[in-house]
Amino acid sequence: MLRRTIKRIKVLPYKKKEPYLSFSKVLGFCPDRIELYQEAVTHRSSSVRSSKGRWVNNERLEFLGDAILDAIVADILYKEFEYKKEGFLTSMRSRIVQRETLNKLAVELGLDKLIVSSTRNLAHNTNIYGDALEAIIGAIYLDQGYRVAKSFVFETMIKQHLTMEKVIKREVDFKSRLIEWGQKNKIEVSFNLVDSFYDEQNNPIFKSTAVVGGLEIGNGTGYSKKESHQLAAKEAIQKMREDRSLQQTILDNTRNYQIQGNNPSGSTNEPNFDELQEEQYAEENM
Numbered sequence: 001m002l003r004r005t006i007k008r009i010k011v012l013p014y015k016k017k018e019p020y021l022s023f024s025k026v027l028g029f030c031p032d033r034i035e036l037y038q039e040a041v042t043h044r045s046s047s048v049r050s051s052k053g054r055w056v057n058n059e060r061l062e063f064l065g066d067a068i069l070d071a072i073v074a075d076i077l078y079k080e081f082e083y084k085k086e087g088f089l090t091s092m093r094s095r096i097v098q099r100e101t102l103n104k105l106a107v108e109l110g111l112d113k114l115i116v117s118s119t120r121n122l123a124h125n126t127n128i129y130g131d132a133l134e135a136i137i138g139a140i141y142l143d144q145g146y147r148v149a150k151s152f153v154f155e156t157m158i159k160q161h162l163t164m165e166k167v168i169k170r171e172v173d174f175k176s177r178l179i180e181w182g183q184k185n186k187i188e189v190s191f192n193l194v195d196s197f198y199d200e201q202n203n204p205i206f207k208s209t210a211v212v213g214g215l216e217i218g219n220g221t222g223y224s225k226k227e228s229h230q231l232a233a234k235e236a237i238q239k240m241r242e243d244r245s246l247q248q249t250i251l252d253n254t255r256n257y258q259i260q261g262n263n264p265s266g267s268t269n270e271p272n273f274d275e276l277q278e279e280q281y282a283e284e285n286m
Contacts, residue, residue, distance in 0.1 A: 019037075019038060020034060022114060023037045027140070027156075028155075028156055029144075031143055031144075033139075033142070036143050038116075039056055039058055039061060040062075040136045040139040041111065041135070041136070043058065043116060043117035043131075045118045046117050061138035061139055062131050062132075062134045062135040065135050065137035065139070066134045066138075068138060068146075069097055069134055069153065070097060072149060072150045073097055074093055075150065076153070076154055076158070077093055092164075094173065096158070100130075101162075102130030102133050103127060106132060106133040108161050109133070109157075111129060111133055112129050115128060115132055137152070137153065175230050177233070178212070181275055182212065184272075185271040186254075187250070187254060187271055188211075188213060188214070189211070189212050190210075190211045191229045191233070192209050192211060193207070193208050194208060195207040203223055204224070205222075205223065206223070206225045206227070207228060208221075208229050208232045210229075210233050210235070212240070212250065213250050215249065217235070217240065217246070218231075218232040218239065219232055220233070220234070220235060240276055247273050250271060
């Protein structure tokens with residue numbers, strides 16, 4: 001306690017100067033160990049070295065921040081939703097800590113303006129922002145402790161930039177949703193990587209297809225294989241919701257598959273496309 005007080009006294013003359021000022025605007029408080037926050041916004045592509053000569057980047061802080069964020073969000077959800085089941089809590093946590101959400105939050109907080117990177121086109125590497133936000137949470141934990149880190153996540157990230165109602169309604173994991181639907185309706189779902197290359201800025205590009213019941217239904221292109229799978233699943237779900245002729249084709253394929261001896265019970269189960277509707281999915285996971 002005394003050591004922390006001494007450190008805070010030492011930084012008093014610098015609180016209204018850079019880089020303290022910029023970080024204070026993002027954090028909502030003035031940091032004590034500024035070097036932690038500078039490391040948190042330093043991407044591995046940068047050529048920054050410490051005074052001891054080692055390369056400096058935010059990967060270790062990101063690792064710590066990821067674990068701290070999971071624990072904090074689980075803590076908040078457990079207390080906010082007293083009567084909800086484990087499945088609901090797990091789904092909610094996934095929606096809050098998913099990369100897309102963290103990327104947007106980082107930009108809204110202004111963290112993108114503090115990133116140190118030699119990557120030529122950050123617009124195509126938006127995960128850098130979410131990674132940095134996790135690293136910032138790790139830095140807060142080391143600098144200020146769990147309580148301040150939790151306050152930052154709840155008061156700044158969630159209350160100011162997210163609402164629980166929107167999080168509940170948000171579609172999160174299209175790939176998992178499509179796979180779960182296929183398992184429930186006894187229809188094979190798979191994802192194939194059909195192409196990968198580098199664009200003009202040397203960013204990796206991946207193209208994938210979503211295959212449902214032997215039919216290539218969705219296509220997705222992204223800056224990671226995971227992103228391309230998600231986009232392919234999203235397109236597949238959208239088509240299956242809206243295209244009646246496609247639904248009929250899947251029904252016919254399913255019947256033929258079962259008739260040809262692939263259903264030992266002899267009963268025929270038809271896919272339930274209503275389960276792919278957003279409202280139905282939300283109710284089942286509440």
